[in-house]
Amino acid sequence: MRLKRIVIGMLLAGVAITATVAAGSDKVAPPAWLEAKIAKLPKEKRDFLLSEKAEGMAGSYDKLFQRLEKKSPAEIEAYIDGMLAVVEANKFHPDTDMASIPLNTESPMFNGWKTMRPRTMDPKREPGPFSLSYYMNGRGGGVYGGGIATFAGAPVAIYPEDLVAGKVDVAIVGAPLDMGSGYRGAKSGPSALRNQYGAGGIDMFTMVDPSKELNIVDYGDIAVDNMSTERTVHHVRERVAEIARTGAIPFVVGGDHSLEYSDVAGLADVHGKGSFGVVHFDSHFDAGQGGVHFITHGAPVYRAVKEGHVLGRNYIQVGLRGPWPEAEGFEWMRNNGVRYHAMPEIEKNGWQATMERALKEARESGKKIFISFDVDVLDPAFAPGTGTPVPGGLTMREALPIVRRLCAENELVGFEIVEVAPQLDSTYRTALNANFVMHACLTGVAMRRKGITQAGYLSDLTTEHQQPSAGQKGERDGKVEKVDPDYGWRPKKRPTT
Helix, strand or coil: CHHHHHHHHHHHCCCCCCCEECCCCCCEECCHHHHHHCCCCCHHHHHHHCCHHHHHHHCCHHHHHHHHCCCCHHHHHHHHHHHHHHHHHHCCCCCCCCCCCCCCCCCCCCCCCCCCCCHHHCCCCCCCCECCCCCCCCCCCHHHCCCCCCHHHCCECCCHHHHHHCCCCEEEEEECCCCCCCCCCHHHHHHHHHCCCCCCCCECCCCECHHHHCCEEEEEECCCCCCCHHHHHHHHHHHHHHHHHCCCEEEEEECCCCHHHHHHHHHHHHHCCCCEEEEEECCCCCCCCCCCCCCCCCCHHHHHHHCCCCCHHHEEEECCCCCCCCHHHHHHHHHCCCEEECHHHHHHHCHHHHHHHHHHHHHHCCCEEEEEEEHHHECCCCCCCCCCCCCCCECHHHHHHHHHHHHHHCCEEEEEEECCCHHHCCCCHHHHHHHHHHHHHHHHHHHHHHCCCCCCCCCHHHHCCCCCHHHHHHHHCCCCCCCCCCCCCCCCCCCCC
């Protein structure tokens, strides 16, 4: 309160204490009282005081200058020296800091986490997918019944030869990584989706059943080193490329969002750098740069663009909100041609208009697309089980149509759904909704396979009841249900009370 009264008093007295920006320049101009106090400072110290680094330490130039207002020139110089000391301490110092984390290369288990099981140790079998259930209608466990739970209740494939022999269209593979996230738990995402329904069955909106139209398999889980994101993403990249080379579409179930880099890079290894675009659903833009680690769940977009796997102009961001990125993040996206559709745009123009704009942008380049779906793009009401939830996100009613349409109206090279952390959800809704998002994409791929090309296609059967004419026709055709008062009672003699 005391500082507030001082500031108000100075303003009333006509004394400016806030920063101004010179016309036509990004350089900050200090108030006159501060200019007088720093006039004799060495140029490097003055330049630092007026730099973005100094501003970042205080939060804003106004806050910085308020802190200096009561200080003498000597105290201001000491304050600057303190900030410069922090800047220096933040840097890498080769005499005291490790440039990389050393690994014990003499360990006999150095690659044990990803060593493949020799096939000579298994019984011989013909290549191709196979079921893990001895129940005729088991369909891989979950809500479908007995057997061992699989993604979408699909049969299992282990090797690329299985994908080729089975003419597999979609291989769903788990990647239980969560070392790249500040909040652990995403490594349980694959098992949660396998044990929850929603990824299989018919889509009522289109009356298309992906399981009937496509050859879908569960390709198991990719091995991860949950003590090293860097080692893991290299192996995930290899396995994603392995799937893509067979002609199957990789559907990756994470795991944290560090996986986007390895998934995009693996697909670029097969299809070619810059050959496809990415539609990135997320509350965060995940193009963090300048951090200590080259890959985390907040940096895959930047690394994918930086290494040239996907061009910035072929990235589309949907659902951004919350405190990150700040202005420089949006400026980076603008400078690199990224199309973005943040929640403020949706608030301004409405969801339908924004969705149509994003769909048009995805189609207009004519390129194939990869979809990266972070469940935190959904409002936490629909996906509380995620490490970095942000209020004000998409509803499931908004998410499902755009995913289905993207996968129906474009050629898909891959799909990922990430950041499901089931232990952060006391219900089953996060895994359930994640499965339904994946099912929406599978439906779109199946629609494209069937030749349904109409934009925004919906089934007449489920969008129009056609009454009373349909009921009248049913009567004429003898298809009206016959009433049986004894239905459900065996023997037919019913109780009298």
